[in-house]
Amino acid sequence: MTATPMHSGHWWTIVRIAVCALIVVYLIAPMIIVLIISVSSAPFLTFPPPGFSLQWYRKLFSDPDWLDSLITSVQIMLPTGIIATAFGTAAAFGIARGRFPGAAIISSVLMAPLVVPVIITAAALYGLFGGLGLNGTLGGFILAHTVLTIPYVAATVLAALRVLDEQLEKAALTLGATYWSAFWRVVFPLILPAILSGFLFAMIISFDELVVSLFISSPILRPVTVKMWSDIRGDVNPTISAIGSLIFLFSLVVLLAESLLRGRWREGGPDLASTEGPIQ
Amino acid sequence: MTSPILELRDVSKGYGSHIAVADLSLQLAKGEFLSLLGPSGSGKTTTLMMIAGLLHPDAGEILVEQRPITSLPPYKRNIGVVFQNYALFPHMTVAKNIAFPLTMRGISRDEVATRVHRALELVGLPGHGGRYPRQLSGGQQQRVALARAMVFEPPILLMDEPLGALDKKLREQMQLEIKRLHRELGMSIIYVTHDQEEALVMSDRIAVFDFGRLQQIGSPTQLYDRPATRFVAEFIGESNIFSGTVSATADGFSVLESAGARLRALASAPLPAGSRSVVSIRPERIALQAGDTPAGMENTICGSVSEVVYLGRSRKYVVRTDSGHEVTCLQQATSGSEPGFELGASVSLSWRPEDASLLPDTATN
Numbered sequence: 001m002t003a004t005p006m007h008s009g010h011w012w013t014i015v016r017i018a019v020c021a022l023i024v025v026y027l028i029a030p031m032i033i034v035l036i037i038s039v040s041s042a043p044f045l046t047f048p049p050p051g052f053s054l055q056w057y058r059k060l061f062s063d064p065d066w067l068d069s070l071i072t073s074v075q076i077m078l079p080t081g082i083i084a085t086a087f088g089t090a091a092a093f094g095i096a097r098g099r100f101p102g103a104a105i106i107s108s109v110l111m112a113p114l115v116v117p118v119i120i121t122a123a124a125l126y127g128l129f130g131g132l133g134l135n136g137t138l139g140g141f142i143l144a145h146t147v148l149t150i151p152y153v154a155a156t157v158l159a160a161l162r163v164l165d166e167q168l169e170k171a172a173l174t175l176g177a178t179y180w181s182a183f184w185r186v187v188f189p190l191i192l193p194a195i196l197s198g199f200l201f202a203m204i205i206s207f208d209e210l211v212v213s214l215f216i217s218s219p220i221l222r223p224v225t226v227k228m229w230s231d232i233r234g235d236v237n238p239t240i241s242a243i244g245s246l247i248f249l250f251s252l253v254v255l256l257a258e259s260l261l262r263g264r265w266r267e268g269g270p271d272l273a274s275t276e277g278p279i280q
Numbered sequence: 281m282t283s284p285i286l287e288l289r290d291v292s293k294g295y296g297s298h299i300a301v302a303d304l305s306l307q308l309a310k311g312e313f314l315s316l317l318g319p320s321g322s323g324k325t326t327t328l329m330m331i332a333g334l335l336h337p338d339a340g341e342i343l344v345e346q347r348p349i350t351s352l353p354p355y356k357r358n359i360g361v362v363f364q365n366y367a368l369f370p371h372m373t374v375a376k377n378i379a380f381p382l383t384m385r386g387i388s389r390d391e392v393a394t395r396v397h398r399a400l401e402l403v404g405l406p407g408h409g410g411r412y413p414r415q416l417s418g419g420q421q422q423r424v425a426l427a428r429a430m431v432f433e434p435p436i437l438l439m440d441e442p443l444g445a446l447d448k449k450l451r452e453q454m455q456l457e458i459k460r461l462h463r464e465l466g467m468s469i470i471y472v473t474h475d476q477e478e479a480l481v482m483s484d485r486i487a488v489f490d491f492g493r494l495q496q497i498g499s500p501t502q503l504y505d506r507p508a509t510r511f512v513a514e515f516i517g518e519s520n521i522f523s524g525t526v527s528a529t530a531d532g533f534s535v536l537e538s539a540g541a542r543l544r545a546l547a548s549a550p551l552p553a554g555s556r557s558v559v560s561i562r563p564e565r566i567a568l569q570a571g572d573t574p575a576g577m578e579n580t581i582c583g584s585v586s587e588v589v590y591l592g593r594s595r596k597y598v599v600r601t602d603s604g605h606e607v608t609c610l611q612q613a614t615s616g617s618e619p620g621f622e623l624g625a626s627v628s629l630s631w632r633p634e635d636a637s638l639l640p641d642t643a644t645n
Contacts, residue, residue, distance in 0.1 A: 170334050171367035173354040175428065176384035185380075189371045 031248050038241040045236055056242035066243065069227040073207055075138060076223055080145040081203040087146070088153025088202070089195055093183070095154070096161040097169075114151045118211040121148065126215040136218030144216055145206040152205060153198035160194030161187075197258045204251050283346060285310045285468045286331065286436055291340030293326055300326040302492045304340070308436070308468050313459075315471045315479040318489030319515075324472045325364075327489075328438050331470065333357045344436065355384070360429035360437040360467075364444055366421045368413040374400070374424050375409030381432040399427040402461065419450045426458070430465065439471045443478070455482055476516050480504070488512050504562075508548055510639045513560035520566070520607050523558045523641055526551050534638045535578070539603035542578050545636035558641045563610040565635040568597065568627050580630045583607065585621050595620050599627060 033047060038056055040049030060066050095107045113121055125144045126135065134140030164187065172182035188195075210225040217226045224243060231240055284307035293301045301323040308314050316324040329335040331342060333354035342350045349357055369377050375396050382392045400406050403423040413421055422442060429437060442458075443451045459482055462469055473479050479486045480500045487497040488511070496508040507513035510521065524538030534547040536559045545559045583601035597609045607629060611620070621627055 165365070165367065167363050167365060167367040168369060170332075170354075171361065171363055172369075172380070173334065174332050174357075174359065174361040175381035176355050176358075176432065177380070178353075178355050181384065186369055 038245040073223040080206040084149040084202040092157035122212040149202035156198040160191040315483040322489040323492040360434035366425040544633040545638040
């Protein structure tokens with residue numbers, strides 16, 4: 001929002017806007033096309049569609065296979081989000097505040113799923129789960145997705161802890177709070193926005209995850225992404241674009257919610273409603 | 281001193297190879313205002329954090345009312361701390377911040393409300409309980425931090441450069457307020473500062489730190505008039521330092537041979553003849569007279585005025601001595617009729633031996 005003087009920055013402003021617009025189109029266009037196709041009245045994949053119809057959504061929601069997959073995805077996503085958030089937050093707190101040997105090693109092991117190619121994580125989990133009989137089970141999915149999403153939660157919470165003034169915890173301790181209540185009453189409320197966005201990220205990543213899910217899924221337990229994958233390889237019909245659009249919109253809503261939440265917290269904090277404040 | 285409320289015995293703390301505090305022993309009397317004074321990195325804050333229980337000493341013992349607390353966690357020590365940046369909880373109102381230590385102690389709601397109310401009045405912020413810390417000015421935040429650290433009536437209050445972030449005028453006002461609270465509530469206070477003026481204004485006693493070592497502890501006048509080390513002489517107030525060799529010691533006085541002059545000074549510690557040491561003399565204790573005096577007189581140095589600074593109530597002269605030394609002198613302007621000394625005037629400086637201190641020359645070892 002800097003006020004650039006028109007005479008000097010005029011051309012640059014135009015160029016900048018053009019470049020940004022191009023990037024936005026490049027990133028968004030494929031998804032927009034998927035959205036358009038999903039409301040196509042044609043019986044097969046064509047672009048542009050001949051007319052508007054919700055037939056593919058109707059088909060999607062009347063197909064028990066798709067519904068099963070959706071339910072499976074949610075059944076994996078919710079516990080994954082909760083477990084990854086709990087463990088990721090605890091891990092972040094340990095890394096940020098703990099003074100113990102090997103902290104650096106533990107933190108890099110924890111962050112490994114972010115950098116190790118997913119296919120390697122997937123193969124490793126598949127091998128391990130095979131021996132434990134976890135492949136094709138809901139528990140296996142949740143466990144695998146938790147491993148994948150913990151680093152996202154940990155990184156988000158860690159960033160919040162690093163900017164949080166450590167003096168606040170110390171002050172709480174000198175005022176009579178135990179380490180436990182200092183965390184719950186002072187640290188936790190202040191990093192709650194980061195914990196919540198970690199939670200949302202963990203859920204989106206779990207919902208969108210394909211590679212690991214492909215390895216550990218079974219014909220009876222297929223989350224949405226795996227079902228999409230097999231459908232695309234079989235007969236391609238616009239149902240795929242309907243489910244694709246739904247996932248896209250779901251992620252969009254979650255991300256919007258996350259950034260709204262963050263903005264709200266940063267601007268005003270919990271007392272956003274009043275700057276005067278009720279006098280006690 | 282009757283039995284001290286707080287005592288440190290041979291406390292040491294290091295970070296790796298760096299020694300933050302070395303063999304520190306000191307006592308705080310009940311109701312005393314003790315300042316820890318020193319440049320940054322001299323170990324003052326480390327000392328404070330060890331007393332608060334936020335740092336664990338490597339060696340030594342900390343006692344409150346004769347009972348060792350060295351291994352107690354901070355929340356069991358019942359010692360109030362005011363942090364340098366206030367450390368107010370940003371997600372709580374002022375009232376909730378002040379109520380925090382009371383809630384932690386399981387005090388009933390009604391009691392909490394009355395005590396928070398009283399604390400706010402005490403620090404001059406009645407009616408501000410519903411605000412959030414960020415809606416307050418720096419000075420007001422400071423008062424809230426003070427209220428929060430005092431509201432649970434800790435017998436000992438620690439303050440870590442609490443006024444460092446305030447401007448000069450506000451700082452001076454808060455100094456007086458803290459003094460008033462100290463008088464009214466009768467708490468024992470340890471106050472960390474790097475500002476020697478602040479320490480002189482506020483303290484019953486001052487402990488001067490340098491490089492993790494306690495240099496001297498005493499009342500402001502003791503430190504000013506009888507510095508124990510060269511560091512104290514130079515850190516507190518202004519001092520003229522003459523270095524030389526001790527030639528004789530008798531009756532508590534020593535004579536220092538310095539650049540042809542014989543300087544007699546009170547010996548704080550017996551220094552053997554022949555040892556290198558310094559004499560320190562405060563600018564306002566030096567008398568100026570016009571003209572030369574016979575050479576060889578004790579505590580007399582001749583020179584010429586090289587700088588004159590008019591300060592209203594006084595004049596500051598810088599005199600270049602015949603041996604090339606620069607000496608600062610402060611002269612009270614008496615009736616105003618005196619014209620004072622001109623630039624370049626030849627003058628002789630003299631002072632009483634009991635106003636000068638002979639100190640070991642720590643700067644050279």
